[in-house]
Amino acid sequence: MTEIVRESMEYDVVIVGGGPAGLSAAIRLKQLDANLSVVVLEKGSEVGAHILSGAVLDPSGLDALIPDWKSRGAPIQTEVVEDNFYILGPAGQVRIPNWPMPPLMNNHGNYIVSMANVCRWMAGQAEELGVEIFPGMAASQLVYEGDRVKGVVAGEFGLDPETGKPGPSYEPGMELHGKYVFLSEGVRGSLSKEVIAKYDLSKGHCPQKFGLGMKEIWEIDPAKHKLGTVTHTMGWPLGSNAGGGSFIYHLENNQVYVGFVVHLNYENPYLYPYMEFQRFKHHPMVAELLKGGKRIAYGARAISEGGWQSIPKMVAPGVALLGCSAGLVNVPRIKGNHNAMLSGKAAAEAAFAALQAGRMGDELTEYETEVRGGAIGRDLKKVRNVKPLWSKYGLVASLMGGGIDMWTNTLGFSLFGTVKHGKSDAAATGLAKNHKPIDYPKPDGKLSFDRLTNVAFSFTNHDEAQPAHLKLRDASVPIAVNLPKYAEPAQRYCPAGVYEVVSEEGKDPRFVINFQNCVHCKTCDIKDPSQNIVWTTPQGGGGPNYPNM
Template identity: 85%
Template sequence: MSDAQRESMEYDVVIVGGGPAGLSAAIRLKQLDADLNVVLLEKGSEVGAHILSGAVLDPCGLDALIPDWKDLGAPLNTPVTEDNFYMLGEAGQLRIPNWPMPPLMNNHGNYIVSMGNVCRWMAEHAEALGVEIFPGMACSEMVYGDNGEVRGVVAGEFGKNPDGTPGPSYEPGMELLGKYVFLAEGVRGSLSKEVIAKYDLSKDKEPQKFGLGMKEIWEIDPAKHKEGSVTHTMGWPLGGNAGGGSFIYHLENNQVYVGFVVHLNYQNPHLYPYMEFQRFKHHPMVAELLKGGKRVAYGARAISEGGYQSMPKMVAPGVALLGCSVGMVNVPRIKGNHNAMLSGKAAAEAAFAAIKDGRASDELPDYEAEVREGAVGKDLHKVRNVKPLWSKYGLTASLALGGMDMWTNSLLGLSLFGTVKHGKTDAEATGIAQKFEPIDYPKPDGKLSFDRLTNVAFSFTNHEESQPAHLQLKDPHVPTAINLPKYNEPAQRYCPAGVYEVVEDDNGPKFVINFQNCVHCKTCDIKDPSQNINWTVPQGGDGPNYPNM
């Protein structure tokens, strides 16, 4: 599309993504200077529609950004009242006492929240300050200046035919240009991926690592409900097949968040993360809790797990990466929202200073320095070895080694291990199918466990089917010519929404992409062993519509 065919609008700062990082940046910019022109673009149908997180929220980010959040009615209604840790076996569980846990693992002072609702509240606050927020505006392209700097993004392109040509109702979108562009797209954002590659921002960094998080909301028997209770488990059903574990959070209104995380560096391509989650709910401890209840929502998304050593350079001319676009999750705490907020605040302060000095489209080194050396960096540095130790030595050994490492980091500020490397990417970790035994998964019973397509209906996902598929194959022959014989085409299993199928017809196996099912988790972009799938944005407003995630 020629630039001349698109209208453009100029802003001081253009923010892509209405999650905690982007909203924090928008709010802080307007706090610093009410006259700054700030626009925030969100691909979901509304702010919060694509937000999925555990979530137990450490309020330190909100404390720094909006100190009177409690008086202003922020939806942090359920303080954590108890922490439980269990190691599961198939028929029983062993409670891990709290006393040996490093202090950072304590959830005292934290809140069980819907991050979707927190973001909706933050959006209202941002709009009251004068931030322009445009939901339903997917950002499909970067705009670069004459000197290779980032100048803006293209948003709001609608009406393409399935083959990518303009349809009868085609809208070319608009260029939104800024002195600075903040990419706060979340994990594995398509524009962030482009910018990281263009400016080689991951040079000399460890590869980013990921997990797949799946979550259901259940309404349970009031007699079993313990508002404020937080439970984490490890062990069964994953065992030695993959790293990961579960969370069970009791929020208000007799609701429980039931979630399951599978680390995506697993080797066995026969592993089926979604069915591991469904099997987990049949553990006696979990089944008893959910018995008589009903599932009311489902969703999934990837989680950045690389931590401190995997964070790419965060700035390039005219652009800054925020939150999970960088990867700021504290893996043992299973928390990243507080760091996302702090990163947004830091980026805003750096951009404000630059604009005040009359600068535009240069790099923002002060932002990078604040993240790496300030509260975010200190939070992540203490736990930098937990994930790679788990990957190298397995669950049991890593509990001892990782726990010891967190204690020495917390007390002495040092690690006996230095900084452990991650090694392979999650895609490269995938093994050859014939070297692993297939895994027999029980059929979902429709009461505690459900098939993927039934559950996807509870994510309220919708895509206009006449548009081009936003899941693009670099080479259409790879799935059946390489991935199927070599890896038993794991896309059939790692996708938590049933997007990918291999079907037989008269011409042999055929790879089918049901893009309308996609919940935007990005797992395919991460785990495909041939790195043949490129996740791009569909037209704005499409995708899941999470009500309370």
């Protein structure tokens, strides 16, 4: 086999991922020393193209990074003015009053934003400082030097779609070397997975837990629009089938973000998260809001939900995990962007101090210390028991026990200590024989939509002349194992219709991967009960092209 020869470029810090964590790190590095060479590699067609978040932004992270963000024109305008919590039943709802909730659950002072647009603005701030940003450059491999991570391979194109080997138009990409490499790939990034496994960073920590978040943007009747209103719900339609809930945020231009989250530790393999989301919109309270409006965008992504107990060791020789690559989401607050920004800032400061001291490629232990002992750790430790209590005892116990625990944590102690998470989300999947199929109403095309129609509103595109980026460890498992044991749940848990079991008369069933539909949510990599599906990066620029998510 001919050895692939690549050119290389040298930097002080190489950052993989142009989300809030990676961009914050880049900005802070250049604030500390304008002469540092810093590069950000973004697999999307532009910064923001792959960013999907709720989002109600706690501005504390941005305040620490760019205190004058308002005067710099950040696209952060809609302050929260009303905060509502409901438990839904099939035909009605009960509002949970705000007064018994811990202060940390208050959204006043936070902002309804498009994180895609916030990241686009942050990229502009970074470039003004001299950061090099390369969009459409997927980092597909790590480069090692002895035991340390030395860099990444990015920009590889032209692999043969059948063999996965270099084809006639092959471009080998480049090696980008750094004294330190920051991985800010978001949830379940392929390089982060490799680093966590290679250096056994999860040892001694609970398994990471995940949710699937799906989101639509709607333009609604101006008479129904209430700028700055935030609504969260729990209960129907999920009931006892799964944990999760919804969000509805009123932003500018008579638009609302309508989102739905399903915790991926559900047992019933017949559960269909996407259809739960579509059914949710037919609740009378939601249907009345959306009636007469139109959906203008759709997307989905996984959310890290393990919290404090599941944060792995975040550093290894030459490399650090930032933001959602480490799992820094505050689950009850449904917020992680502020912690992502703070983690990027902390990693940058640790790398700067190391470089000033003449160090290179060691473990940035100062970064780990700051995350666990600083503002991020304080934010996550207070809420650490809400998710495991919900998983073990259900919604009501979580509301009561979790609420009490959050209150006592504000006083510096917990009645529960630290409740551990159970098995992984993949292992939580039950056998099909122990569960019943769920009958979902057919989408009406007005409030609810079939998956493929909605995927078109994510503006997803992949070059078909490339190998599928969704790999099977064993091609026989979907039909031989997952279909008889679990009714092949990939048909249902994927929010983009990537996976199909095709049955034709007189032929054996076959498993089809429509990788062109993939919105890069990575649910398959998380939830497949046989852990047979591996999500990898496609060629740079492929995937969704979110406008305002």
